[in-house]
Amino acid sequence: MAEVAAGKDPWASASSQKPLRRTLGDPVITLVGGEMHDDLRAGVDKKLQPRPISKLIEASVRPIARGHAIELAARGEADLVGEYFEPVSVEALRHVMGLDPYVDSATLVRWFKMLAQGGANVMNDPAIYEISDQAAREIEEVLLPVLDELAKKPDDSMLSHMLWANREGGEPRDRNHILSTVKILLLGGMQEPGHAASSSALGLFESDQWGLLREDQSKWIPQAVLEGLRWIAPIGTTGRQPARDIEFRGVSIPKDHLVETVLASANRDESHFERPDVFDIERNEKAHQAFGGGQHFCAGHFFGRQVERIMFEELLAATKDITLKDGADIPVTGWVFRAPRSIEVSLQAV
Secondary structure, eight states: OHHHHTTOOGGGGOSSHHHHHHHHOSOOTTTOOHHHHHHHHHTTTGGGSHHHHHHHIIIIIHHHHHHHHHHHHHHTEEEHIIIIIHHHHHHHHHHHTTOTTTOOHHHHHHHHHHHHHHHTOTTOOHHHHHHHHHHHHHHHHHHHHHHHHHHHSOOSSHHHHHHHTTOTTSOOOOHHHHHHHHHHHIIIIISHHHHHHHHHHHHHHHHTOHHHHHHOHHHHHHHHHHHHHHHSOSBOEEEEOOSSOEEETTEEEOTTOOEEEEHHHHTTOTTTSSSTTSOOTTOSOOOOOTTOOGGGSOTTHHHHHHHHHHHHHHHHHHEEEEEEOTTOOOOEEOSSBOEESOOEEEEEEO
16 A cells, blocks of 8 residues: 555555544554453453453343333334333443443433444544544543552452553553543443344244244344344444455455445355344354454443343343334435434333
8 A cells, every 4th residue: 555655654545544543542442452452451350350241230130121121112102213222221321330429321322323423434524523522521421530549459350451451560551542442332332232132123024933933042142132133233334444464255365454344235245144134143154254354353342232131131021022013114324333323112011
């Protein structure tokens, strides 16, 4: 690539990477490699491992999902996306990250929307960056005093772990590194379990497979979660920079060349999946690319799937039947962040 060969900033011609770095600040955990990547992941991975996260999810997320499900079932109607899957998903990350004492869910959603605009600002519109910059300033105002306190008095929270993991006896991580990681977690982990569950719910309606879930939840809910992630990847594309010259399916990609990997397309690869455009929880092909792969495989993959599982379990426990409202319009929109925007249903309470 000419810019690389000339020693210029390769990000100057990037499609999605430059606005993401501009919005989140450096370093972005999903865009770096080597020791920096490993160090940032060390501050995240342990707290999201199955054993510690399972206990926290059961203690904090299940009661939230149960309360929402019971309330909506008693009312008899709901938008499953805006009134159930999204708000429970936001609350889940708020509690898991230990942000609940400092910020409410409505603020987190507003920050997500503002940061998402900046991260997708491929035209580099200054007015859009001002929106995402405002979110960044608010996040700093809330979290910098918390991080300062945790630097002096570590505790068992995820924020403290981000500062101190693998730093015993040394200095905590740079606070700016923590801020950029928090922002990417808000973008990539807060709404996505809710969006993925919404896609699964839509697929269950289209395939008429809700009945399978009620027959055997332990078998079919995990399958519905996996199939929803494959069918409509909640994050449809991500950027990468190869560390060496490679050839992929006859195409030469030079080292440091910027590449957009379209996860949504990979998940509907007709050479790998039979009837790839069809949602079917009974399909035999289980692999998908919704969480990426390699060293950047999503750290929150277990967290996201378990939050989805609990949301479906509590929704089924609170209802005898769930049906689409007649004539309900179900728009599915988005490119980087893709999901149904509303699913209007009628609910019959137990």
